[in-house]
Amino acid sequence: MTLADLAAAAGPASDLVLAEEAAGPAERARLLEGLRGRLREMRASIERGLASDAKSRTGMVGWNAKTLWNAQDALHAPLLRRVQAYAMAVNEENARMGRIVAAPTAGSAGTLPGALLGVADHLGLEEDRLLGPLALAGGIGQVISRSMFIAGSTGGCQAEIGSSAAMAAAAVTEAMGGDAAASVHAAAMALMNTIGLVCDPVGGYVEVPCVSRNAFYSVHAVASAQLALAGVTSPIPPDEVVLAMASVGRLLPPELRETGEGGVADTPTGRRIALEMAR
Secondary structure (H helix, E strand, O other): OOHHHHHOOOOOHHHHHHHHHOOOHHHHHHHHHHHHHHHHHHHHHHHHHHHOOOOOOOOOOOOHHHHHHHOOOOOOOHHHHHHHHHHHHHHHHHHOOOOOOOOOOOOOOOHHHHHHHHHHHHHOOOOHHHHHHHHHHHHHHHHHHOOOOOOHHHHOHHHHHHHHHHHHHHHHHHHOOOOHHHHHHHHHHHHHOOOOOOEOOHHHOOOOOHHHHHHHHHHHHHHHHHHHHOOOOOOOOHHHHHHHHHHHHHHOOHHHEOOOOOHHHHOHHHHHHHHHHHO
């Protein structure tokens, strides 16, 4: 299955994903029930994250999601705040060693639930309407993984947060009634605009800049969905966008692939924090 196959689906793109994964009605029902469980785990991690201001093991993060959630909405943008707070809540739960759903990785786990559940709660969408989109998100991630390992250590953060943003963009588009082509082009635009993003965790911990990066790219995913729902498409075919991301990932030097030797991890403050964590 390719992104072109998904885009050409007669119905929702998730139907093709489910057909590939489930041999019959009984297996499809089990798969959907499993997805329902993943949604509930995502929501539970959001709720815990929004309620807690306990610091992470390193002390670098832990209170940001709750702070944002309880702050005055200065921009009068409730969807923006909700999506960002949800995403950070999940990643701060991860930093506290709480239970999360890797989507597709722990470091990028907040983007998909932040975008999909954030939009759903903002608009009052029912859970059943999110199961197909969640299946589609998994299918998008599966296609990307055939060209590039979804890991910051192999392809930079573009391989992690880029993949999660693509998954989330497709899911939100389908949840909002977008057709298969729109969903796939949303994924392509989200991924295309993360190409080159480095993986530079301070001290090697999935906290800074990872928590805030999930907040930013959950909004990025929603923006991609909005473009696609309006009829905007990727000028570069979606499968070629994936290949481009993979090519750039292989070109990134080791310093920019989760080694903690480049980017913000290699700033004076980043190096100082790393030394303090190592003591």
